[in-house]
Amino acid sequence: EDKVVQSPLSLVVHEGDTVTLNCSYEVTNFRSLLWYKQEKKAPTFLFMLTSSGIEKKSGRLSSILDKKELFSILNITATQTGDSAVYLCAVEAGYGGATNKLIFGTGTLLAVQP
Amino acid sequence: NAGVTQTPKFRILKIGQSMTLQCAQDMNHNYMYWYRQDPGMGLKLIYYSVGAGITDKGEVPNGYNVSRSTTEDFPLRLELAAPSQTSVYFCASSLKYRVSGETQYFGPGTRLLVL
Numbered sequence: 001e002d003k004v005v006q007s008p009l010s011l012v013v014h015e016g017d018t019v020t021l022n023c024s025y026e027v028t029n030f031r032s033l034l035w036y037k038q039e040k041k042a043p044t045f046l047f048m049l050t051s052s053g054i055e056k057k058s059g060r061l062s063s064i065l066d067k068k069e070l071f072s073i074l075n076i077t078a079t080q081t082g083d084s085a086v087y088l089c090a091v092e093a094g095y096g097g098a099t100n101k102l103i104f105g106t107g108t109l110l111a112v113q114p
Numbered sequence: 115n116a117g118v119t120q121t122p123k124f125r126i127l128k129i130g131q132s133m134t135l136q137c138a139q140d141m142n143h144n145y146m147y148w149y150r151q152d153p154g155m156g157l158k159l160i161y162y163s164v165g166a167g168i169t170d171k172g173e174v175p176n177g178y179n180v181s182r183s184t185t186e187d188f189p190l191r192l193e194l195a196a197p198s199q200t201s202v203y204f205c206a207s208s209l210k211y212r213v214s215g216e217t218q219y220f221g222p223g224t225r226l227l228v229l
Contacts, residue, residue, distance in 0.1 A: 004156070034217060041222050041223055042204055042220035042221060042222050042223055043157075043204075043220055044220075045217045048217060088156060088157070090156075090157075101159055101162070101172065102147075102157070102159070102218065104149075104156030104157040104158070105156050106154065106155050106156045107154075107155075107156055
């Protein structure tokens, strides 16, 4: 059965700290791995990773994928209170049909205290 | 573009009632999806559609039905609401199923409470 596991489940840090969120997966027909930030409503897209070892970066956020070890990390440096959210990892898997599907992890709840 | 819109935003149902969650997108996307998100959990795929007239089951389809008569609309129907269907429902759409940098665009969600 395909699965995506995120750790830790929750994390409390202070502003300015650096955090690393983990996502491991067991998926057949892997296509890509995506990170989303979910505040109070719908998830918003952060990164899409398809190749091992190539870091994607956006401001203070960065992410990298290891397809050999089947995991990805999301780093946030110099955290701010606005980074408080649930971070979702999803793996896109191909099932041979007309569409791929996203398999989501349960998310990591990050709380950044002032 | 409005993107992906969902109505209603919030609804309370009694056990056994039925309702339709509406979803529409104005981006001319072929692919549309319905997810549910239970508290503290990730999203689980209920149904998806690859184009008008074509739908298929996802991970958790029991208790739901969908239709796709137009490219724009993808309603989700609950026939006999049960407390286990209390959840937040997200509709999403995408242009193609696999394009580098492509992603699914999510609607704002419908919060459903079944009592």
